[in-house]
Amino acid sequence: MKLSWSTSIFRTKYWTQCQPTRRPISLTAEDRLHARFTRPTPSPTFEDAGLRPLLAQAVYTAFPNVKKPTEIQSTLISNVSQGKDIILQDETGSGKSFGLVLALLNKPRMIFTDDMKGDQKRDRPAITSLVLVPHRDLAFQMLHWIDSITQASNVHPPPLSSIAQVLVREGRRHISEGIPSIRNEPPHILIATPASVLEVLHEDPNAIHLEELSTVVFDEVDYLIETLPLNHKPNKSHIQKIKKIRDHPGPARSLLDQIYGEPSNLKSEKGESPRDPPFHRPQLILSSATIRRQLKYYFFSERQLLDKNTVKLRRAVMRLHGQDELARDELAIRSLISHHVLVASEDGIVNIPSAIKAEEKQLSPVDFDEPNSGPLDATTSPSLDRIIDATAASRSIEFSITPSPLNQNLLEAIAAVFALDVPSVALLVIPPNASVHRAVYDLREMGVDALGMDLLIQDRGRSYLLQADKTHNANPKLLVCTSSSIRGVDFPSLTHVFILGYEALIAKDNWTLTLDTYIHLCGRVGRFGKPGKVITVVDKEGVSRIDKVLHTLDISPVRLHALENEA
Numbered sequence: 001m002k003l004s005w006s007t008s009i010f011r012t013k014y015w016t017q018c019q020p021t022r023r024p025i026s027l028t029a030e031d032r033l034h035a036r037f038t039r040p041t042p043s044p045t046f047e048d049a050g051l052r053p054l055l056a057q058a059v060y061t062a063f064p065n066v067k068k069p070t071e072i073q074s075t076l077i078s079n080v081s082q083g084k085d086i087i088l089q090d091e092t093g094s095g096k097s098f099g100l101v102l103a104l105l106n107k108p109r110m111i112f113t114d115d116m117k118g119d120q121k122r123d124r125p126a127i128t129s130l131v132l133v134p135h136r137d138l139a140f141q142m143l144h145w146i147d148s149i150t151q152a153s154n155v156h157p158p159p160l161s162s163i164a165q166v167l168v169r170e171g172r173r174h175i176s177e178g179i180p181s182i183r184n185e186p187p188h189i190l191i192a193t194p195a196s197v198l199e200v201l202h203e204d205p206n207a208i209h210l211e212e213l214s215t216v217v218f219d220e221v222d223y224l225i226e227t228l229p230l231n232h233k234p235n236k237s238h239i240q241k242i243k244k245i246r247d248h249p250g251p252a253r254s255l256l257d258q259i260y261g262e263p264s265n266l267k268s269e270k271g272e273s274p275r276d277p278p279f280h281r282p283q284l285i286l287s288s289a290t291i292r293r294q295l296k297y298y299f300f301s302e303r304q305l306l307d308k309n310t311v312k313l314r315r316a317v318m319r320l321h322g323q324d325e326l327a328r329d330e331l332a333i334r335s336l337i338s339h340h341v342l343v344a345s346e347d348g349i350v351n352i353p354s355a356i357k358a359e360e361k362q363l364s365p366v367d368f369d370e371p372n373s374g375p376l377d378a379t380t381s382p383s384l385d386r387i388i389d390a391t392a393a394s395r396s397i398e399f400s401i402t403p404s405p406l407n408q409n410l411l412e413a414i415a416a417v418f419a420l421d422v423p424s425v426a427l428l429v430i431p432p433n434a435s436v437h438r439a440v441y442d443l444r445e446m447g448v449d450a451l452g453m454d455l456l457i458q459d460r461g462r463s464y465l466l467q468a469d470k471t472h473n474a475n476p477k478l479l480v481c482t483s484s485s486i487r488g489v490d491f492p493s494l495t496h497v498f499i500l501g502y503e504a505l506i507a508k509d510n511w512t513l514t515l516d517t518y519i520h521l522c523g524r525v526g527r528f529g530k531p532g533k534v535i536t537v538v539d540k541e542g543v544s545r546i547d548k549v550l551h552t553l554d555i556s557p558v559r560l561h562a563l564e565n566e567a
């Protein structure tokens with residue numbers, strides 16, 4: 001039986017809305033009590049926000065900590081239902097992606113009626129929404145949320161593949177392996193990287209009917225679509241960079257052109273815009289914590305894909321120098337994160353000279369013993385440990401005979417703070433050109449239980465990390481990755497982000513992107529009211545550069561308690 005909160009028939013120009021199907025929801029007695037007595041009545045519920053009651057109930061069952069929508073989620077859900085184009089900008093970890101997933105699940109399923117031979121007609125479900133994400137881990141995170149909701153929606157839940165599918169490059173699996181599944185059973189929601197969609201369309205142009213889509217979402221849009229800061233007096237190098245982006249558009253720009261038409265075809269000969277009926281144009285949703293002016297300029301002016309009717313859902317994000325004014329209370333969530341910088345050298349590890357004492361910043365002490373409000377219970381996974389051991393062993397001979405290119409002083413500083421301060425799971429972000437496997441090897445030699453993010457390829461590893469850990473773990477883990485694979489990812493049990501050297505922040509030789517990279521790396525902690533620490537470890541040369549980043553973002557680094565007795 002298909003899970004559909006509502007069914008609709010789309011036939012070239014018109015919709016016929018059918019009655020929503022009523023289905024029982026498997027709520028435990030405890031859930032019912034919780035729903036009856038603890039859901040705050042005066043605040044809007046997900047049902048008030050427009051979520052179908054059965055879907056809302058499934059959300060409460062799957063995620064007991066999710067009791068009501070945030071203000072932005074409420075507005076988002078109603079605007080998505082109305083088919084509006086939306087720019088969604090809120091802080092990292094404020095529930096944008098989660099809200100989007102709910103809003104898309106809530107949309108009526110697209111069903112096309114095909115004319116067959118004679119007078120016969122055939123209903124054909126189509127992909128309703130295409131969600132574009134920068135990397136596979138974010139795709140699987142969304143799928144995990146949808147799976148949990150689907151499982152909670154019915155005693156006999158429908159196959160997940162009918163609700164959502166993921167299309168990404170994964171290990172040795174060829175992307176074309178996903179084509180039969182998409183063709184035979186088009187999901188309500190397809191979550192994909194732009195490159196994988198293009199690759200599939202190249203192999204089979206009929207695998208995904210872009211012209212039938214109802215909604216297209218660009219999550220982490222500023223990462224997917226490269227733009228340069230607006231510059232009224234561009235120099236030669238700036239002009240060259242613009243030309244390069246235009247001549248060699250990335251996969252997201254190319255896909256945008258395929259879905260919405262090339263910029264040169266924007267107006268017909270009669271001067272009609274593609275926004276005018278009868279042209280079917282999918283609703284466009286852009287989401288990120290960091291959407292800068294140049295990206296808005298691209299969508300509004302250069303491509304004319306958005307206009308004054310676009311709904312802008314926005315709370316101020318971190319102060320972006322010279323652009324965004326920030327109200328004090330809107331920084332509240334940020335105060336949950338403390339920022340630290342350590343300088344590591346042959347002489348030892350010290351706090352950066354500009355670091356202030358925690359009291360001066362009026363930081364409340366970071367208490368990681370607070371119960372974690374993540375969605376699921378913790379499970380320790382013995383088989384995950386076996387995967388880690390096997391992966392580490394496979395490279396150890398090679399690495400044991402070659403000197404490490406990584407700065408060992410920085411790694412040792414991270415290993416020391418990790419041992420003293422991390423209760424369960426921490427993240428280490430290394431420079432883009434550094435080897436994750438090598439960093440994992442070096443850290444394991446220092447006694448750290450490190451693992452590469454690519455372990456998420458394994459299902460066990462993925463579910464382990466996506467679950468919340470309510471207790472201190474006897475064997476804390478350090479996840480190693482580069483900044484490119486971490487945008488938007490939500491690890492409920494994460495408490496610390498380590499950044500290995502200033503180089504880990506450098507993005508495409510672009511200062512604005514470097515600032516945004518810092519914001520997004522920090523954003524892996526301090527999510528939805530949980531505390532977190534960001535610890536950047538630099539060598540002496542990196543001090544002034546990281547100081548400049550923090551100063552621009554109006555962040556004061558705080559002395560790290562773990563090193564309080566330093567000389």
Ligand SMILES: Nc1ncnc2c1ncn2[C@@H]1O[C@H](COP(=O)(O)OP(=O)(O)OP(=O)(O)O)[C@@H](O)[C@H]1O
Nearest residue numbers: 066068069070092093094095096097098488490528
């Ligand atoms: N209404 C809610 N109530 C409680 N928890 C929520 C709610 N909405 C989302 N969350 C939780 O908040 C966490 C962060 O959500 P999400 O990943 O959607 O944030 P985000 O704004 O997309 O972050 P980023 O900008 O880093 O992509 C998730 O663990 C999610 O389960």
